[in-house]
Amino acid sequence: xxxxxxxxxxxxxxxxxxxxxxxxxxxxxxxxxxxxxxxxxxxxxxxxxxxxxxxxxxxxxxxxxxxxxxxxxxxxxxxxxxxxxxxxxxxxxxxxxxxxxxxxxxxxxxxxxxxxxxxxxxxxxxxxxxxxxxxxxxxxxxxxxxxxxxxxxxxxxxxxxxxxxxxxxxxxxxxxxxxx
Ligand code: HEC
Numbered sequence: 001x002x003x004x005x006x007x008x009x010x011x012x013x014x015x016x017x018x019x020x021x022x023x024x025x026x027x028x029x030x031x032x033x034x035x036x037x038x039x040x041x042x043x044x045x046x047x048x049x050x051x052x053x054x055x056x057x058x059x060x061x062x063x064x065x066x067x068x069x070x071x072x073x074x075x076x077x078x079x080x081x082x083x084x085x086x087x088x089x090x091x092x093x094x095x096x097x098x099x100x101x102x103x104x105x106x107x108x109x110x111x112x113x114x115x116x117x118x119x120x121x122x123x124x125x126x127x128x129x130x131x132x133x134x135x136x137x138x139x140x141x142x143x144x145x146x147x148x149x150x151x152x153x154x155x156x157x158x159x160x161x162x163x164x165x166x167x168x169x170x171x172x173x174x175x176x177x178x179x180x
Contacts, residue, residue: 058174059126063118070167074114077143077154081108083115104144127175134168137161 074082081104091097112129113121120129136142143154156164 059119062171065167066118070164073160077156081105082112127177130168130171137164
């Protein structure tokens with residue numbers, strides 16, 4: 001009896017219309033995200049701060065700005081993979097998962113190492129890192145989905161994303177291009 005009722009409510013919840021709507025949402029969402037790549041639609045630059053700096057000073061200014069505004073967000077959402085001595089999750093002690101995570105964390109740091117603040121370590125120049133981070137925010141590729149599913153608290157909120165975009169916009173005004 002109970003089993004039958006469950007079946008009925010299951011098919012009632014998933015009418016063909018509902019399935020269509022779900023499919024539409026699934027297909028439409030990533031497309032919109034990609035279409036906005038590189039543009040500043042909803043992530044508008046709201047900073048009034050105008051920065052200009054003499055040679056060398058720009059690193060210091062960007063870093064002070066970073067430590068005060070963006071670092072706490074990255075600590076919450078990125079440091080597990082993009083910095084040394086992360087707070088290791090409990091499942092790290094499961095051997096197979098340990099190996100997978102090690103690989104992920106090692107690779108992540110080769111690309112972008114946030115251990116010593118800005119300028120970040122890794123293979124990119126500061127201006128390349130800023131651009132790469134902006135791309136990852138715009139297309140929502142970081143933190144990786146598999147990680148986000150296990151760490152809800154690492155999800156970036158809209159205000160996190162806005163704070164990161166604003167910091168990048170301020171930084172790009174003073175970061176020279178093509179300089180290590
Ligand atoms: C679960 C581990 C993990 C977390 C958490 C994570 N990343 Fe990554 N990230 C990676 C890996 C692995 C790569 C390298 C492979 C790739 O590009 O997918 C990477 C690559 C990147 C790159 C590309 C760097 C380059 O020069 O190509 C950027 C930018 C980036 N991550 C930003 C972030 C930001 C910002 C956060 C937090 C909001 C974050 N990541 C959180 C694992 C992670």
